[in-house]
Amino acid sequence: MSRLLPVALAAVLVLAGCSSGDTGASARTTATAGITGDVTVFAAASLTESFTRLGKDFEAAHPGVKVTFNFAGSSALATQINQGAPADVFASAAAKNMTDVTDTGAVTGKPVTFVTNTLEIAVPAGNPARVAGLRDFAKADLKIALCAEQVPCGAAAKKVFGAAGVTAAPDTLEQDVKAVLSKVSLGEVDAALVYRTDVKAAGDKVEGIEFPEADKAVNEYPIAACAKAPNPGGAKAFIDYVLSDKGKAVLTKAGFGAP
Known part of the structure; x- marks a missing residue:
């Protein structure tokens, strides 16, 4: 009987070790379930x-x-x-x-x-219309794209124009900022207002122009x-x-x- 005790004890320890390992696996499964x-x-x-x-x-x-x-x-x-x-x-x-x-x-x-995020003026590469700032958005001879007012970028545009005392003359109002950016990238408009992150994402397809009133609409x-x-x-x-x-x-x- 005395010779069997160590064997039995070892078996219990092995089972205990397996049980501990299973519990850990179960915990990890539960954590990621x-x-x-x-x-x-x-x-x-x-x-x-x-x-x-x-x-x-x-x-x-x-x-x-x-x-x-x-x-x-x-x-x-x-x-x-x-x-x-x-x-x-x-x-x-x-x-x-x-x-x-x-x-x-x-x-x-x-x-x-x-x-x-804040707005930035976006123009086609090379800025062919020579847009200099926010006041150019009031020029009837320029093609302008903005977000519709119910869209966040459009609501922000309304604020910055108000702060600058500019009455914009947009040729198109889009339902999201990427649609506006696309108009610029394709050269369909001379200028637009988009987020600075969109200008950065567009790479060399567009150029960005910062303006001070952007801080009025964060x-x-x-x-x-x-x-x-x-x-x-x-x-x-x-x-x-x-x-x-x-x-x-x-x-x-x-x-x-x-x-």
């Missing part, structure tokens, strides 16, 4: 490049997770969410559009402002999980990633300001 499947993010058009990068980085950090984006004007996105579109996360280019969804209960968590970007998020765990994880140091580094490189 909420970060699986698809995460659908509705984001302002001006976030296209930076959020696309963040989405790829997030997927790499969470194998098996797929991030799907819907980029558009914030006002259009807010309407879609209020009408029941399945979204996990909403990132708006203005507080007003976030309020539009929190007032209806479509977003119940507290939105967090994660970046800021856009704050809030982000929040949707109340009926199909993947609430994924929504929280993605928002946490955007707010992390890695997320901030990507957004800062894109030209966004700190909140």
Whole structure:
């Protein structure tokens, strides 16, 4: 009997070791269980490049997770969410559009402002119309593109024109800032107002001109999980990633300001 005791004790220790290992694996599985499947993010058009990068980085950090984006004007996105579109996360280019969804209960968590942005004049490469500043937007002989007023970049444009005492004469009003930027890149207009991040993203296709009144209309970007998020765990994880140091580094490189 005495010779059997060490063998029995060893068996118990081996079983205990396996049990401990299984518990750790189970804990890890539980910890990551909420970060699986698809995460659908509705984001302002001006976030296209930076959020696309963040989405790829997030997927790499969470194998098996797929991030799907819907980029558009914030006002259009807010309407879609209020009408029941399945979204996990909403990132708006203005507080007003976030309020539009929190007032209806479509977003119940507290939105967090994660970046800021300001406007910049965008002209085609070489600036063929010799646009010098904001006052040129009142010239009838120039082709001008702006965002529609209900879109955050359009609301910001209205503020800066008011601050400068300029009555703009736009030839076209677009529903998101990327549509405006496209008009400039293709040389269809002489000048436009877009975000400084869009000018930077366009590279050598456009040139940017800063103007002092831009500080009169700083856009704050809030982000929040949707109340009926199909993947609430994924929504929280993605928002946490955007707010992390890695997320901030990507957004800062894109030209966004700190909140």
